[in-house]
Amino acid sequence: MNFEVLRIGQRVVRDDRVTTHVALVARAFGASKIYMNEVNPEIKDTLNKINRTWGGNFEIEFISDWKKVIKEKKTNSVKIVHLTMYGENINKLITSLQKEENILIVVGAEKVPREVYDFADYNVAIGNQPHSEISALAVLLDRIQEGSQFLTKFENPAREIIPTKRGKNVIMKETMDK
Numbered sequence: 001m002n003f004e005v006l007r008i009g010q011r012v013v014r015d016d017r018v019t020t021h022v023a024l025v026a027r028a029f030g031a032s033k034i035y036m037n038e039v040n041p042e043i044k045d046t047l048n049k050i051n052r053t054w055g056g057n058f059e060i061e062f063i064s065d066w067k068k069v070i071k072e073k074k075t076n077s078v079k080i081v082h083l084t085m086y087g088e089n090i091n092k093l094i095t096s097l098q099k100e101e102n103i104l105i106v107v108g109a110e111k112v113p114r115e116v117y118d119f120a121d122y123n124v125a126i127g128n129q130p131h132s133e134i135s136a137l138a139v140l141l142d143r144i145q146e147g148s149q150f151l152t153k154f155e156n157p158a159r160e161i162i163p164t165k166r167g168k169n170v171i172m173k174e175t176m177d178k
């Protein structure tokens with residue numbers, strides 16, 4: 001399976017941290033890329049540093065037209081999954097979602113344009129109550145992959161965590177640039 005994430009909108013300043021966390025969850029939970037408006041270029045620097053430190057090649061691409069991204073993906077048989085509290089419950093859709101090969105997950109910030117609901121192959125609700133888009137993305141990716149994403153080893157990490165019952169155990173593989 002291949003997952004990518006499209007972040008639509010961002011409330012200036014207020015959402016910098018939220019958008020960064022959407023990207024971090026996307027990366028940690030198995031997505032290969034995130035598309036977003038270039039509101040704060042520091043987000044790209046943060047994600048590149050995470051890749052250098054913890055491994056992997058998660059991509060971030062700044063875009064100016066979310067419709068173009070969705071239309072291009074649909075042309076290439078990518079399924080569009082829109083996370084919305086107004087959608088169908090994930091429990092009803094999970095079996096179908098697990099069968100899809102390529103998915104673009106749309107995560108909104110401010111009010112999502114009506115067109116997104118129409119473009120989507122699936123409008124998915126983690127719950128039909130207001131909640132965090134960060135948690136919704138994590139739940140969706142976890143449910144689709146049934147936890148298998150946590151077995152992934154990221155390529156070329158400078159640091160690697162060795163799980164321990166108590167304390168911290170981190171292997172430093174190389175000197176990091178600051």
